[in-house]
Amino acid sequence: MENAKKEHWETVFTTKQETEVSWYQKQPKTSIDLIQACKVSKDAKIIDIGGGDSYLIDSLLDLGYTNLYLLDISEAAITRAKQRLGEKAKLVTFIVSDSLRFQSDVKFDIWHDRASFHFFTEAGDIQQYKSNVIANTHPEAHLIMGAFSEEGPQKCSGLPITQYSVEKMEAVFASDFELQNCFTEDHVTPFETVQNFIFCTYKRK
Incomplete structure (x- = not known):
C-alpha cells in the first residue's frame, strides 16, 4: 500500500509540469x-508537510525565515524544489518520507499542511497523523491545516480524499490542540476550476 502511494506521487511529479497540478500556487x-x-x-523551526514542489518555502526564505523543513513522499517533488531553489536549497532541510512514518529529533514550532492531510481516509491513519504531529512538535507549537471542505472536491489526483468541516477537524485535533482560527476559501486551479478549502489554525494545549 505504502509503495503504491509512493509510486503514485513519483509518477505525478515526474510526468506533470508544476502548472499541470491542481494545487499549484x-x-x-x-x-x-x-x-x-x-x-x-525568524529562526523558528517550520515544517511544510507534503509540500511537494510548492512555492511556500521560496516565499518563507524571501521573508527571512531560516529554519525551514520540507517533507514529501516523492523524491521527484523534492528534486524539483531543490533545482528551482538553486543555491538557496542549502538553507532548507529536505525529507523524503510518508508523513505517517516520519519521526524527527527536531521539535517543530510550526507544522503546516496544505492539501496533504485530506488524502488520509482511514480512521487509523488520521489518528496516526495526529500522534505524529504531537510527537514532532513543541508543547507550544502552532498547527496549520488546509484541506478540502465539504464544498470541495471528493477526489484529487485520481485518489479519494476526506472532506472537512470545522466540526470534523475538531473531532481529530480538539483533544490536544486549541482552535485559533478557521475559514473556508476558494482556490482557483491552473485549469480555471474552483476548489473550496478549509483552513484551521491551532495551538498545542
Whole structure:
C-alpha cells in the first residue's frame, strides 16, 4: 500500500509540469499569512508537510525565515524544489518520507499542511497523523491545516480524499490542540476550476 502511494506521487511529479497540478500556487498567500500570524521568530523551526514542489518555502526564505523543513513522499517533488531553489536549497532541510512514518529529533514550532492531510481516509491513519504531529512538535507549537471542505472536491489526483468541516477537524485535533482560527476559501486551479478549502489554525494545549 505504502509503495503504491509512493509510486503514485513519483509518477505525478515526474510526468506533470508544476502548472499541470491542481494545487499549484505561484504565491501561496493564505499559508504565508497564517504562518506570519503565528508571530514566531525568524529562526523558528517550520515544517511544510507534503509540500511537494510548492512555492511556500521560496516565499518563507524571501521573508527571512531560516529554519525551514520540507517533507514529501516523492523524491521527484523534492528534486524539483531543490533545482528551482538553486543555491538557496542549502538553507532548507529536505525529507523524503510518508508523513505517517516520519519521526524527527527536531521539535517543530510550526507544522503546516496544505492539501496533504485530506488524502488520509482511514480512521487509523488520521489518528496516526495526529500522534505524529504531537510527537514532532513543541508543547507550544502552532498547527496549520488546509484541506478540502465539504464544498470541495471528493477526489484529487485520481485518489479519494476526506472532506472537512470545522466540526470534523475538531473531532481529530480538539483533544490536544486549541482552535485559533478557521475559514473556508476558494482556490482557483491552473485549469480555471474552483476548489473550496478549509483552513484551521491551532495551538498545542
